[in-house]
Amino acid sequence: MKDYTIAVLGCGVMGTAVTSAILSTSFDEYPSKIICCNSSEKSSNALKAKLTHPIVEYSFGAESNKNAVEQADVIVLGCKPYMYKDVYEQVKGGLSGDQLLISLLAGITIEELQVFSPYVAKVMTNTPAQFGCGMATIAFSSEAEPKYEQLVMKLISPVGKAIKIPEKNMDAATALVGSAPAFCLLMMEALIDGGVRMGIPYDTARQCAAKVMEGTGKMVDQTGDHPAVLKSKVCTPGGTTIGGLLKLEDAGVRGAIARAIEEAANISKSFSKK
Structure with a gap:
């Protein structure tokens, strides 16, 4: 696809994160125009203040957004x-029936989304995408996969990393990819609090906790080792780490985190039933 236009319907947190990731990179088959659509002039003006690029245009209100969709090859x-x-x-008056729809919506199924177009890519990503260090999972409709898989991968990979999965796994991915940054932030907050409790200044504790989580994630990703294997290498017999880990096990932290993923996935699944 060449010289194509993207209309982003809803430039909130995730719409803006994906748009920012696309604008921060370049690749073959790059869009010629991105129209960022919001519901109100206030939200559109706020977006203009933080998202500027020569190919970006702005739209707000039902009629203007319908016109944006009429111009779009990708929604x-x-x-x-x-x-x-x-x-x-x-916007249905602006739909042609052969546009590619990339959905960032939790829970809503491909079948439900095909009211827009038969060509659907269902994407789950997360807020770190705006910094190019996010994660995205993608499921395709049978019509979209052979025609648009390469383009979608090019558009979504700039968030950090993108992988294709079956749609049946998307609710779990919504929890593990979309919700888990909040769970990590809760854990990070607890690490910071512990450091502050033991006398480390807040800003120092914040930097240490953030870098520890970043580095640990990179270590798991690049080694390919099971986290338990890497964890065991940190534990000296009778040492500080094993003592702290046993406190976490006593408090049921492992089970609580796993159950949080389960609960978030179940809530995602319930969205398609409403």
Whole structure:
């Protein structure tokens, strides 16, 4: 696809994160125009203040957004999941039936999204995407996969890393990819609090905790080792680390985190039933 236009319907947190990631890189088949669509002039003006690029245009309101969709070859759906039917009603007059739809919505199934187009790529990513260190999982409709897989991978990979998965795994990926940054931040906050409790200044503790989590993630990714193997290498017999780990096990931290993923996945699954 050459000289194509993207319309982003809903430039909130995730819509903006994906758009920012695309704008921060370059690749073959790069879009010629991205139209960022919001519901109000206020939100559109706020977006202009933080997202500037020669190929970006801005739109707000139902009629303007419908016009943006008429121009689009690719539609990125970034609204809240419960809003997608209302958004469809607003822009359906601009749909051609052969546009590629990239959905960032949790829970909503490919079948439901095909009201926009048969060509659907369902994407789950996360807020670190805006810094190019996010993660994305992608499931395709049977119509979209042979025609648009390469393009979607090029558009979404700039968030950090993108992998293809079956749609049946997307609710779990919503929890593990989309929700888990909040779980990590809760853990990071606890690490910082512990450091502060033991006398480390807050800013120093914050930098240490953030770098520890970043480095640990990179170590798991690059070695390919099971986390338990890497964890065992930190534990000296009778040492500080094993003592701290046993406290975490006593408190059920491992099970609580796993159950948090389970609960978030179940909530994601429930969205398609509403």
